[in-house]
Amino acid sequence: GLSLAMGRGSLTETEADDAFSPVRGVVTCLEPHPSANVRRQLRERCLALAGHRGSEEQVSFSCAPYRVCPLGAHIDHQGGTVAGFALNMGICIAYIPSPEDDRGEIKLAATRDGEGDGEPSTFEMHVTDDPEPTDDWTAFVRGVVHVVRGWASEKGARCDAGFTGVISGCPGGLEGGGISSSAALTVALIHAFRDVNNLASLIRREDVVRLAQRVEHEWRGVRCGILDQGCVVMSKPGALTVLDCARYQRRFARADDRTATASSRGDTAGETSGSGSDGDGGEETFSPRNPLRWFGGDWTPSRTGPSRIDPNVDESGREVVKDFWDDGPDAGSDLPFAVVLAFSGVRKPLTRTGYNDRVDECQRAARLLLDASGRGVPRDGTPPTLHMVTREEWTAALRATETTSGPGTLPENLARRARHFFEENQRAVNGVRAWRDGDIASFGALVNASGASSVENYECGCEQITALWKIAKDAAGVFGARFSGAGFRGCVVALCEPGRAAMDAAELIAGEYARLYPELAADAPVIVTRPGRGAFILRNEDE
Secondary structure, three states: OOOOOOOOOOHHHOOOOOEEOOOOOEEEEOOOOOOHHHHHHHHHHHHHHOOOOOOHHHOEEEEEEEEEEEEOOOOHHHOOEEEEEEEEEEEEEEEEEOOHHHOOEEEEEEEOOOOOOOOEEEEEEEOOOOOOOOOOOHHHHHHHHHHHHHHHHHOOOOOOOOEEEEEEEEOOOOOOOOOOHHHHHHHHHHHHHHHHOOOOOOOOHHHHHHHHHHHHHHHHOOOOOOHHHHHHHHOOOOOOEEEEHHHHHHHHHHHOOOOOOOOOOOOOHHHOOOOOOOOOOOOOOOOOOOOOOOOOOEEEOOOOOOOEEEOOEOOOOOEOOHHHOOOOOOOOOOOOOEEEEEEOOOOOOHHHOOHHHHHHHHHHHHHHHHHHHOOOOOOOOOOOOHHHOOHHHHHHHHHHHHHOOOOOOOOHHHHHHHHHHHHHHHHHHHHHHHHHOOOHHHHHHHHHHHHHHHHHOOOOOOHHHHHHHHHHHOOOOEEEEEEEOOOOOOEEEEEEOOOHHHHHHHHHHHHHHHHHOOOOHHHOOEEEEOEOOOOEEEOHHHO
């Protein structure tokens, strides 16, 4: 599995942790990430790895945050609407372009799993290598090089430069914890590789999302949607990033057509948003007239009233300038909630959980519902997904399932998966409205309902993480909690009152969980943090 930087249980060693509770395992990550001290250490290690062939001024930092998704659980791969935000913590790669005489060489170092004080694990390859997929962290490097070079080749662009870099998790030891460390690593690698090859004008934010998803599909065997990559790349500090996953897939199906015009690629405002699965006409949808776009509409909550609305596109529907995202490292620090991450200590690769099985079950449910509707599955070979089914068709099938066992009915397990999709999609829509109105309490209630549906309808989780969720949602000061990530491992995310209330909640959660599962306590930190910036590159002039 993926493991970077600090060894597990060694959070006290990382510079990203800026305060500590007297309760063992409770830390905070509230100061701007990455800290000056982290950058200094990584810069020194990067130059040493490069044999000091280069100067400090040549070292840049590719930073990609971890993420949480309070609403939209398990529906991105079915074309649902998802809502999340980046965290003030994540992966940081200090890198320097390879010298001209070794132009295509890539050399990376990451600390071995559980050995924060040991020798780093290093990996070297040439950009022209044709490597096979592997089961360790180097699979992400191989996948990024292969996918990005292929993309550049299709566009007729040169992509033959490598780099030397040091990879760090800030804080470390959280990999496999349900906060999208694999997406963060993939995005950080893409940004660094894109930068040294001067491809920023060719590979835009939405392209990074898609390329990172391809790495997961083709090089890790995880059939994920775009939730993780979208939040890692697109998030704005303190804002809720909302992704219409069905619209994203349709947009890029057209973008792959080399004869597509700018209009058909979705570069106009009329192609940037849509709901696609509400189906009842009476609920709020994400229309072209709404500030919400496929890659996110930002409603930043206020302590004093309704949220500020920040559209992510200009009047022509194009992506706004970089400065829109770069509000600075302190942006998002004065919000009416804090984020508490409670880790279960249960970690295993998603390919060894029920993740891909649930994707299969959702697609089987979609196929049965589409057949029952008389429309059938797409004839172009596109896999059936639940967003293709209208709410009316789902409601009719639900009634049939409850009253008969004939045609048009679903097996019980598939009916639960479909129920979760339609109800969770509506929770995401309602959650956007609550967030926009600055109603964090109502937003939190929806988060709790999402957590319950993950257990009852989607049937993910395990004994430990379900117990952790129950502890977190019942803690004083918590607005709402649910599993973070796929739900078969990892952590629980809770939104709670800021300040001392958040620390009190974290201490209670850590204590109760340690009492129930003392054997996991050393590998189950509880972190108080805040929303942060989407993926970015830092250079010396930015410091």
